[in-house]
Amino acid sequence: MFRRNRADREFREAQRAGQAVLAMHTELPLPDCPSPGSQAAPTPAAPESTVVPDFLPADFRAPSRQDVSGFMMRWDLPLIVDGEVHQCHCGAYRNWIVFNMRDDSVWLRCESDHETKEARLDTAWYNRNSGPVDHFHPTLDEGLRHLGQ
Numbered sequence: 001m002f003r004r005n006r007a008d009r010e011f012r013e014a015q016r017a018g019q020a021v022l023a024m025h026t027e028l029p030l031p032d033c034p035s036p037g038s039q040a041a042p043t044p045a046a047p048e049s050t051v052v053p054d055f056l057p058a059d060f061r062a063p064s065r066q067d068v069s070g071f072m073m074r075w076d077l078p079l080i081v082d083g084e085v086h087q088c089h090c091g092a093y094r095n096w097i098v099f100n101m102r103d104d105s106v107w108l109r110c111e112s113d114h115e116t117k118e119a120r121l122d123t124a125w126y127n128r129n130s131g132p133v134d135h136f137h138p139t140l141d142e143g144l145r146h147l148g149q
């Protein structure tokens, strides 16, 4: 109980700070089937190399991008892509889960579990907009539960 309360508090603090960032060691069931709302988009620019921050103690150092299937974070606010509020085909425009996969793709998942690849976003964008990795999860479901979905 205490651990969970503490985790919840830490999560809320992370949320207040901007985002909670997660990484997973397992393969995600992504991509599945693109939702009807997804539109063709230009191929993202060449991926940047991943730099592991060196100011953290070794115990807290994030594994390299090759060590995990991907990263995930909550994005509760409306998400602006190319100057427009991104909207799911179901009408959702906030409370996203944002995934950044090992192949540098970025996926958006709405509250109704619709997953779409957003080709206008990439790892560079994710890195600019995410905080430090604070949790690691063996499964996607665990990560989603941690994020409150």
Ligand SMILES: [Zn+2]
Residues within 6 Å of the ligand: 088, 089, 090, 091, 092, 110, 111, 112, 113, 114
């Ligand atoms: Zn949706």
